[in-house]
Amino acid sequence: MRFFSIILVLAVLAPPLEGLDYEDDIMPILVKKCADCHSDASGKAKGGFKVDNPKHLLGRLQKNNLVVPGDWDASYLFITLYRPEGHEDAMPPKGKGERLTSEEVTLVQRWITEGAPILGERGERGSMPDVMEDKPEAPLPPQKPQEWSNREGKTMTATLVRVDGDVVLLRGTNGVVYRYPIENLSDESQALLPGK
Helix, strand or coil: CHHHHHHHHHHHHCCCCCCCCHHHHHHHHHHHHHCCCEECCCCEEHHHCCCCCHHHHHHHCCHHHCCCCCCHHHCHHHHHHHCCCCCCCCCCCCCCCCCCCHHHHHHHHHHHHCCCCECCECCCCCCCCCCCCCCCCCCCCCCCCEEEEECCCCEEEEEEEEEECCEEEEEECCCCEEEEEHHHECHHHHCCCCCC
16 A cells, blocks of 8 residues: 555656657556566567557557556556555566566556557546545555355455445456446445445
8 A cells, every 4th residue: 555655646746747658658668677478579478468569559458457548547557567566466476577666657657547648549538636545436455356246146256446436346357347336236245345
């Protein structure tokens, strides 16, 4: 949580950066630190992610929520980068390379917020929150998957991403983030939510 708080402070206090793009601002960072496992050059594309191929990445925008333009806290790329070292889903995995610095993670966050421009194309622009800690829609610290059920008794294994007003965002084991009305969750599942 401390690492994430540092990122948010940097994001709020830093002067706004406009015009970030993948090729000039983000790709050099990811190539330096992630290309051993995620590049055309290495012949590996773990998770189907190639950091040195902008055209490939452009085709992956919003697919499996790897990068959701304008929505950094729903983007799997950002989530895996800000997770604390040692977390089972943090990137890079333990012993597999150098972690991005908090400044580099913040740059990735801003790039996603600006619509994740790649090859001159961008998605919908998002907005940076002023303060995250006390808002219900703030992203949560990394969670472990657990069983969730609805009022009809259907269940799924998912990880809580965040609570957004009267909707909960749950990441299924397939990596897809589902928006689900809180009122439709079973009482037991509602009790799993923060502040309940």
